[in-house]
Amino acid sequence: MFSIIILGLFGLLHGVPLQDLGNKNTIYGISGNGKPLTIKAFPAIANYQSDLYEVYQEPYHYDLRQRAAVAILSSVEESGVQGEIVFVQKHPPVGPIFIRGNITGLSPGKHGLHIHQAGDLRDGCDKLGGHFNPYLVHHGGSKSAIRHVGDLGNVEAKDDGVAEIVTIDPIMSLSGGPRGIVGRALVVTEKEDDLGQADNANSLVDGNSGKPLACGIIAYVR
């Protein structure tokens, strides 16, 4: 399998018959020599980037059977924060991921929730890299047009310190490929994520969400 991102692929595809296989005209299949190509298109964002395309050639390395993953969050030092978050994707490698779980031991209010590049917990939550960002864009909220794939916005803890999480994400994948989140770390932070809306440079890096309180690896469920 190869997966690459090509800018402006339309020129290259001119004259090649495209068979629309997906919803909203975003997935195309090109047959040929027993190794069909699948191309997923991301529409251009005005004044920001041109159309983006992911190109896959079968056979995929995706394990299509894996539909659920879990992250067990463990606290950093004495923070006492813990959590368990389950990810379910009914039709991997594409389609929405249903995210459900809770985090306990938080201070009341909002806390950032992000998936980081790496899942290496040898130094606690300190060596996880930045927010998972395969498209090299800036930080945002979970519903922003431009966001890191790893941006899940905020969770909100009630007075008892418990944050319940029930959300759906349209971008992440439980399979491999450029949007795959399994093996990476889920992190809850001490501060609220400003979702890239604050008037300073760091807002577009991590939303000024502060240090990790707890983290855990996103791992497949048997």
Ligand SMILES: [Zn+2]
């Ligand atoms: Zn981010």
